[in-house]
Amino acid sequence: MGRAPCCDKANVKRGPWSPEEDAKLKSYIEKHGTGGNWIALPQKIGFISEAGLKRCGKSCRLRWLNYLRPNIKHGGFTEEEDNIICSLYISIGSRWSVIAAQLPGRTDNDIKNYWNTRLKKKLLGKHRKEQQQACNSRSNGVVVKQENNRVSGDSSSSLVPQNGTQQQLYWPQMPMLPPPLQYTNQDPSFNDQESVRKLLAKLGGGFNNDYQPTLDEVLNPQFTDCPHPSSQQIYEEQVHIGSSSSSCMNSTNNNLVQFPQTNDQYCVEGTSSGLDMVQVQGNLSGFEFFYGEDLFTDKIIGTTANCSQSTNWGENTSTVICPPFVANSNYRQETPKECIFQELSSYTREQ
């Protein structure tokens, strides 16, 4: 049996709120509070009894939290706020409510929208610029070779050495991340390492028990000099190896790798040709932006795809991804496919 809806959708108004509705809701809550029951609030206010003023309690809550409550800020995100959002997103993923809690006056919805519509693209632009510069500085690198291959129509070319051919792999620069955060949040509850640990522990932990991150490590994981794989290392472990592949989920020899700290699952697929085919599928807890989407791979995978006859990226691209914070020693000890990642790293560095 399904759950009963929170309200009768046929009898509630939906869509944008009118100034009258706003005023009524705000006035009531300022006088009486929410009463601890949003569902009952519309009746108390009189929304239900008055024609044309019917709102679901849930809708009232959303409206109050996002727009009507005092000290809400809209738009005008500062550079510092950008940095905080980026850093926290990198650290904890799309936990917008947690991120919003560190930005007084900001709502999770606002931050979420801001990230999706602007910040993501802003970083993307920076990253691509960096990529372009990195690409230009590698005039003799594999990119040129691949371009030549593409021109020559060599469909077999890929980043995988062909028959012992020594081919230099193209390692892009780190994803362009915000500069080290000058963390000046006024909220003292967050501005210390213990708070960060508590926060992350509360979130379910991005770390194992033996590893307690410093504030710098949490906010600037990509710049951290710690015994765990740096982001550059992690980044370098992202390898594209062109090959054809059947669906991972349908494969008979696939292996699910579960990262112990996040429960993220990755499907690692192997073939008789060893590392020719390694496909990782999974939820990266919000890291798709940096590690899974084409913005990151447009130089690597994109170039490779251009070398290939096939343009079916879903089937012909393979990416090995070690998400930050989980690609630590414990993971390597515990996961059955640890060797794949290690081998890939050494494999690619040998090229």
Place this chain on the structure above:
DNA sequence: AAGTGGAGCAACCGCGAGACA
């Protein structure tokens, strides 16, 4: 001027967690 497509944003939806009877 009209049509079109993309960006930005407000609001909705559905689910899981927790409280409570």
Place this chain on the structure above:
DNA sequence: GTGTCTCGCGGTTGCTCCACT
């Protein structure tokens, strides 16, 4: 222990505005 209800969250939708053709 179970069922019901509400809250809170993250993902998604759809509307509006604006630039461009």
